[in-house]
Amino acid sequence: MKPKMGVYENSVLRVVADARGLIVSVVGFGSYVRGDVSNISDTDLIIVVEDSAPKQEVRLLDEKLNALEFKHQPSRPEGIATRMLFVLARQTGMFVPRFVCERSDFMNLRFHRIFHTNRLLTKLLSPTSIVLGSIFSHARTLHGDNLLVHLRVPRPSMIDWGKSLVMNLLLSVGAAFFSLVTSHAVTFSLEATKWSLYSTSFLAWRDSPRLSVVIKRFVESPVLPRYLNRFMQLRSDPGPDTRFIWFTPIATILIHGSVNQIVRRRLKRNPASDARVNPEVSGPRTV
Incomplete structure (x- = not known):
């Protein structure tokens, strides 16, 4: 099914x-293609x-493309602390709506x-196999x-599961400290939680469905049901929530640490389950 096209797209x-x-x-x-766009979602295009x-x-x-981004997504971070967070996040590819690359780089998954x-942050922190597989x-x-x-x-x-843990833990801890000086910190806590969920779920299930489906897997395990309920509320209506922000580093560790629970839950529901394949990506999808 084709995703619904917005004005920017x-x-x-x-x-x-x-x-x-x-x-x-x-x-x-991303969420635009999955069909679960929230108030903090952006468009993801390559x-x-x-x-x-x-x-x-x-x-x-x-x-x-920069002019279009400025026109249709005009909000810009305000304040020194918020700008610092956004600059760091964009160095890891977060909050960037589109990417331009050459064919050879795309085909070789550089x-x-x-x-x-x-490049250095990518090598040290980016869980490249999980991110590429999820995308x-x-x-x-x-x-x-x-x-x-x-x-x-x-x-x-x-190894990339470990990188995901470290990267999202750093992001969530940074958001907690920056929450003392900026109200935008919750956005980064939400991003750390989202990527922790997707990374762990993909490692266990080898697919990348809507966020609501991913969260259901954790809640049924059960993993952090009250925290994840608040997470979904904040995605719909972002606002300052000090308790959520300061608990996110702990939640990041618990989410990543629940991978075995998620796998056992998957095997219990369907012992023959295996990777779900995107019909546009030829199989075998992983190597």
Whole structure:
């Protein structure tokens, strides 16, 4: 089923249509494609250009996309503390609505080139196999060639599970301390919780369904039902919640530590269950 297109997404595709011969494909992923957009969701698009595309034309395309982002998503962080958090988060690919990369980088899954993340932070902290697997288990081609059928996504590893724990723990602890000086800290606590849930769920189930489905898996296990209920409330109506923010580092540890519970729950429900495959990604999906 195709995702419902918003004003921003349609504007991007119009820019893409005008750049014939430059753009190979546009891939959508995230809550916008899953169909569970919240008040803090952004659009997630990967725009793939030819390796031979003139750099000047790619820069011009990037400028047009920046203008669209400013027009349709005009909110900007205010205050020194909030800006610091946003700058750090964007270095890991968070809160960035679209990414432009070359075909060879996309096909070879070069994480830092696709998502324009800091190369050192990516190597040290990014759970690349889990993030790539989670993204491409539900991604959809919105324009151009369907490159997804040629991808071979790496199998998620326990090393990357550890990186996910460290990265989201750092984000949640940072949000807790910054909550003393900015009301926007809850956004980062919510992001740390969301990615902790998706990382652990993907490691156990090898799929990336709607967030409500992921949360149901944890609640049924049971893992943090009251905290996760508050998490969903804040996603719908973000606001300062000191107790939630300061508990998030503990919740991050507990969510990651529940992976064996989630696996046992999965096997109990369906002993023959295995990875769910995105029909746009050819199998075997993991290598």
